[in-house]
Amino acid sequence: EVQLLESGGGLVQPGGSLRLSCVASGFTFRTYAMNWVRQAPGKGLECVSGIVGDGSQTYYADSVKGRFTISRDNSKNTLYLQMNSLRAEDTAFYYCAKDRVPDAAWNIDFWGQGTLVTVSS
Amino acid sequence: DNVMTQSPLSLAVAPGEPASISCRSSQSLLHSRGYNCMDWYLQKPGQPPQLLIYWGSNRASGVPDRFSGSGSGTDFTLRISRVEAEDVGIYYCMQGLQSPPTFGQGTRLEIK
Numbered sequence: 001e002v003q004l005l006e007s008g009g010g011l012v013q014p015g016g017s018l019r020l021s022c023v024a025s026g027f028t029f030r031t032y033a034m035n036w037v038r039q040a041p042g043k044g045l046e047c048v049s050g051i052v053g054d055g056s057q058t059y060y061a062d063s064v065k066g067r068f069t070i071s072r073d074n075s076k077n078t079l080y081l082q083m084n085s086l087r088a089e090d091t092a093f094y095y096c097a098k099d100r101v102p103d104a105a106w107n108i109d110f111w112g113q114g115t116l117v118t119v120s121s
Numbered sequence: 122d123n124v125m126t127q128s129p130l131s132l133a134v135a136p137g138e139p140a141s142i143s144c145r146s147s148q149s150l151l152h153s154r155g156y157n158c159m160d161w162y163l164q165k166p167g168q169p170p171q172l173l174i175y176w177g178s179n180r181a182s183g184v185p186d187r188f189s190g191s192g193s194g195t196d197f198t199l200r201i202s203r204v205e206a207e208d209v210g211i212y213y214c215m216q217g218l219q220s221p222p223t224f225g226q227g228t229r230l231e232i233k
Contacts, residue, residue, distance in 0.1 A: 045213055045224040059220035095169055105158045106217035111169035
């Protein structure tokens with residue numbers, strides 16, 4: 001059974017930093033691209049960042065470029081999102097999401113339960 | 122970024138009646154390998170999204186056959202042949218061909 005368990009969310013002041021983690025199980029982690037998708041309360045979905053299985057390719061939404069960094073540790077089955085210079089508009093649920101098949105564009109098929117990041121003074 | 126435009130943004134359907142949601146992409150989603158990089162998701166209240174349809178027309182595992190997807194290139198449709206109460210939620214289309222992947226605004230389905 002595929003499981004994705006996010007952690008690291010919380011309340012942070014504007015300009016602050018947080019690191020999100022996502023521990024994966026139930027599949028061969030290193031094979032699949034992974035994504036971070038966020039959803040502000042009551043709003044739609046935004047793909048924030050993604051990384052392929054070997055870490056050689058990533059993408060970032062324009063809204064987070066230069067502030068967020070995605071990484072993965074395949075030996076620990078863990079995905080990370082380092083978030084710096086946080087702004088109020090970064091407040092959202094952050095979901096870890098797994099791709100369905102490798103090497104086939106981006107294709108999310110499973111989502112974790114999410115972790116809430118609140119940026120406020 | 123590739124802009125995805127869904128319509129309608131909300132609809133109310135009586136149980137047993139059909140429903141249809143449209144999604145238009147600003148760029149073609151046809152992959153060089155011949156499939157369309159268009160997926161449909163349903164987000165039920167208080168839950169993360171769940172995959173319904175992948176590559177435009179393929180039902181994900183466990184998805185009832187009342188859900189179907191069609192379309193190619195830039196225009197896609199999700200159809201529910203007979204709406205049930207459990208289908209309530211917000212439906213999103215997503216393109217995965219261009220980076221970053223982008224979602225439509227979402228379509229809220231309610232039961233009359």
